[in-house]
Amino acid sequence: MKHLFVLLLTCCIAFASPVLAEEEQRSDGAEEATPAAKPKRKSYKGTIKSIDLDARGLVVAMKTSSKTFTVAADAQIKTVEKEYATLADLREGDLINLRFTVDGETNTVSRITRSNPVQESASSD
Numbered sequence: 001m002k003h004l005f006v007l008l009l010t011c012c013i014a015f016a017s018p019v020l021a022e023e024e025q026r027s028d029g030a031e032e033a034t035p036a037a038k039p040k041r042k043s044y045k046g047t048i049k050s051i052d053l054d055a056r057g058l059v060v061a062m063k064t065s066s067k068t069f070t071v072a073a074d075a076q077i078k079t080v081e082k083e084y085a086t087l088a089d090l091r092e093g094d095l096i097n098l099r100f101t102v103d104g105e106t107n108t109v110s111r112i113t114r115s116n117p118v119q120e121s122a123s124s125d
Contacts, residue, residue, distance in 0.1 A: 039101035039108075044069075045115075048094045053087055058109070060096065069100060071109045079114040090114060 046062035056071040071077075077085040090096070090112070099111035 039103040044098045069107045077112045
C-alpha cells in the first residue's frame with residue numbers, strides 16, 4: 001500500500017510540474033501587455049494654407065482656426081482630374097476633405113479628397 005501511495009504521489013508531481021512551471025513563467029515576467037489604444041479617426045474640411053512637399057506637411061484652415069497635418073507616405077489622394085493624385089497635385093487655396101488619425105500630438109492623414117481646385121488666373125495680353 002505504501003508503494004502504491006508513493007507511485008501515485010510521483011505521478012501527480014510529474015504531471016503537475018509543467019503546469020506549475022508555466023504558471024510561474026507567466027507570473028515572473030512583466031505584466032501582460034494591454035493592447036495599445038487605437039488612434040482616433042477623424043475628418044476635417046478646409047482650405048490648404050501651406051504645403052511642405054519635403055516634410056509631407058499641410059496646414060489647413062477652417063474659418064477662424066487651422067490645423068497642421070502630416071501626410072502618410074501611403075495616403076490616398078484624389079482630385080477631380082486624377083483618381084490617384086500626389087501631394088504635388090494639390091495647391092494652396094484648394095478646398096479639401098481629410099481623413100486622419102490623432103496619435104498624441106500628431107495628426108496623420110490617410111486620405112485627401114480635393115473638392116475644388118484653385119482657379120489659376122489666366123494672363124490676358
